Amino acid sequence: MGLVNMKCPNCGAELKIDKDRENVYCEYCGSHVYSLIKTKIVEEHVTRDETQIKKMEIEKQEREKMEKYTAPFLTGDLGAMLILFGILGEYSNWSLFTKIICMILGVGLLILALILYLKKK
Numbered sequence: 001m002g003l004v005n006m007k008c009p010n011c012g013a014e015l016k017i018d019k020d021r022e023n024v025y026c027e028y029c030g031s032h033v034y035s036l037i038k039t040k041i042v043e044e045h046v047t048r049d050e051t052q053i054k055k056m057e058i059e060k061q062e063r064e065k066m067e068k069y070t071a072p073f074l075t076g077d078l079g080a081m082l083i084l085f086g087i088l089g090e091y092s093n094w095s096l097f098t099k100i101i102c103m104i105l106g107v108g109l110l111i112l113a114l115i116l117y118l119k120k121k
Contacts, residue, residue, distance in 0.1 A: 003016045003017065003018060004016070004017050004018075006033070008026040008028065008029060008031055008033060009031065009033065010026060010029050010031035011026060011028050011029040011031070013026060013027075013028040013029070015027070015033065017033070069117075071116050072113045072114070072116040072117035073113070073117075075109050075110075075112050075113035075116060076109065076110055076113030076114075076117075078106075078109050079105070079106045079107065079108070079109025079110035079111075079112070079113060080106065080110065081106070082102045082103070082105045082106030082109060083102070083103055083106030083107065083110070084106075085102045085106075086099045086100070086101075086102035086103035086106060087103075089102060
């Protein structure tokens with residue numbers, strides 16, 4: 001049993017009505033108010049659902065926007081770090097092969113980041 005607060009459309013009296021009842025009349029003036037209660041409940045439910053749907057759509061758009069820009073930048077960052085490791089490898093005991101691999105992978109990741117960014121744009 002759920003009670004709904006509303007005013008009688010005929011006399012304006014405050015009513016507390018069980019929303020599960022099929023026929024409801026104003027206890028003050030006798031007006032039939034059931035159809036109005038049903039309409040009010042349905043409108044509130046629809047409004048709540050529409051609000052939730054809009055909220056979910058906004059969240060989805062924000063998620064897509066984040067995904068759109070996150071992958072290219074993370075890939076680019078990783079590429080830049082590998083290039084930097086290749087350059088800094090000059091000052092360490094890394095072999096020439098290791099330095100070249102870091103540089104090649106870094107450039108490849110930067111190119112991939114650019115492709116991802118342009119593809120998502």
